[in-house]
Amino acid sequence: MLNTLSGRFLILTVIFVMLAEVFIFVPSVARFREDYLLDRLERAQIASLAVEAGPMISPDLESELLKNAGVFNVVLRRDDARQLALSSPIPSPISATYDMRDPSASTLIRDAMATLLDTQPRIIRVIGDPVQGAGRLIEVTMMQVPLRTAMLEYGLNVLLLSAVISVITAFLLFLAVRVLLVRPIKGVVDHMTAYAAAPEDARRIIAPSAGVRELRDAEVALQAMQTQLTGALKQKDRLAQLGGAVAKVSHDLRNILTAAQLFTDRIEGSDDPLVKRMAPKLVGSISRAVHLCESTLAFGRADEPAPRLDHVNLSRIVADVIEGERLAAGDDPVSFAEDIPATMMLRADEEQMHRVLTNLVRNARQAIAATHRAGEIAVTAAEDDTSWCIRVADTGPGLPTKAREHLFQPFQGGARKGGIGLGLVIAGDLVRGHGGRLTLAQTNENGTVFEIKLPKADFALSPTND
The missing domain is CATH 1.20.5 (Single alpha-helices involved in coiled-coils or other helix-helix interfaces)
Structure with missing residues (x-):
């Protein structure tokens, strides 16, 4: 019970209600004491009027009047004259005097607490204003014990009532918390438990x-x-299922391409100048296709082969990529430009870097071709003491919003109709395998720029910091 939200709320409610009742109890007892003393003054004044009504009263009647008023003597002051209206022997000296003529709240509370804490049978004097303006003041002496007893009885009644109210209030709040909070929270927990058992459902x-x-x-x-x-x-x-399907396709496609590779070996012996120029390109393309088939399954396993790092000429890789894409562009109004230092050497896997640049340049070509307007693709490179930087820029329409939001997520970051969004994912994985990073540097209606950074030292670049 104590470990539940509703149980702790119940206990806290009882505590807070009782605390609030304590703050109510103190001024309530002080007000009760004030009313008690004023009542004694009023009774004493009535008793004194009975004395004034008759010329002589017997000692027994005077004693009875004082007993009914609950006082020992009564003093009235009219004008400047002080008159002892009723009197009887006082058993002990007066220990305190309380003036009830317009006392402050703090004074009433202080005197009430002092009375509750005082257990001695003391005699007190009480001064007040007579009712109906019958004189300047009235003064009585009385025992404090009956006052304290009445205050204690009243206080116990207040505390008992407060306890009953707090229990009822706490129980009602307990039910409200159970209905409004605990039950809905338990429902959420039950939903989470059920979902955890079968999150695919x-x-x-x-x-x-x-x-x-x-x-x-x-x-x-x-x-x-x-x-x-x-x-x-x-x-x-779906990716796991795709991996199984790709494995089968890659196996059969590799066999077909291997046979095609044998035929291209014979084509290289042709005397036709055009065939001699095109044959090496065809052989290179088929060889890369075979290699791609062999490594395609690695993407499905999220285990791309580690790059075989070597010093490669970037200018030669870019020229080969651009020449292949220029042939693929055909009659599309796409122009290509490159600004690569002829002597720039990268420490990279040549085959994987070829795939990275091919993906970026091909995406740019297809984006420009989809607009049916002329455009340009430029590949530039620079280096500093710590890294190589390669930029692929195009003058296409820019990436759509969805493609930017899911840029490097498979099957979601496709920038053109019919695209499956794997090109950038593969390129990003290959660049990260080199310890570098592939980022979208710019995209708007004037074009898109992708940037590749590769480290010169044996460390990986931070995804966000140079």
Whole structure:
């Protein structure tokens, strides 16, 4: 019970209600004491009027009047004359005097607490204003014990009533918390438990239903997280299935390309000048296709082969990529430019760097071709003491919003109709395998710029810092 939210709320409610009642108790007891003393003054004044009404009263009648008033003697002051209206023997000296003529709240509370704490049978004097203006003041002496007894009885009644009120209030709040908070929270926990048992099942995603705004916000956030997680799990499942299918396709396609490679070896012996010029390109393309088929399954396993680092000439790789894309462009109004120092040597895997640049240049060519307007693709490079920097810029229409949001996510970052969004993912993985990074430097209606940075030392570049 104590470890539950509703149980602790119940206990705290009782404590706070009782604390509030304590703050009410003190002024209530002080007010009760004031009323008690004023009542004794009024009774004493009435008793004194009975004395004034008759010329002589017997000692027994005077004693009875004082007993009914609860005092020992009564003194009235009219004008400047002080008159002892009723009197009887006082058992002990007067120990304190209390003036009830317009006392302050702090004075009443202080005197009330002093009376409650004082257990001695003391005699006190009380001064007040007579009712109906019958004189300047009235003064009585009385025992403090009956006053203290009445105050204690009243205080106990107040505390008992406060305890009953606090218990009822706490119970009602307990029920309210159970209905409004605990039950909805338990429902959210049950939803989370059920979802955890089968996160791929979209039917188990929570449907926000709480009436409390904060709980509903939590349910909405949980629903968004579960929806995203379920989508990610389904995507991973599709990727796993795709990996199995790609493995089979790669196996058969590799056999077909191997046969084609044998035929191209014979074509290289032709005397036709055009064939001699094109044959090496064809052989290189088929060789890369065979290599790609052999390593395609690695992407499905998220285990791209480690790059075989060597010193390679970047200018030669870029020229080969551009020549291949120029042939693929055909009649499309796309021009190519390159500004690569002829002597720039990279420490990289030549085959993987060829794939990276091919993906970037091909994406740029296809983006420009889709607009049916003339455009240019430029590949530039520079280096400093720590890294090489390669930039692929185009004058295309820029990347759409969805492509920017899912730029390096497979099957979501496609920038053109019919694209599957794998080119940039593969390029990014290959660059990271070199310890570098591939970033989108700029994209707008005037074009797009991708930047590749490769480290010269044996360390990986930070994703965000140079």
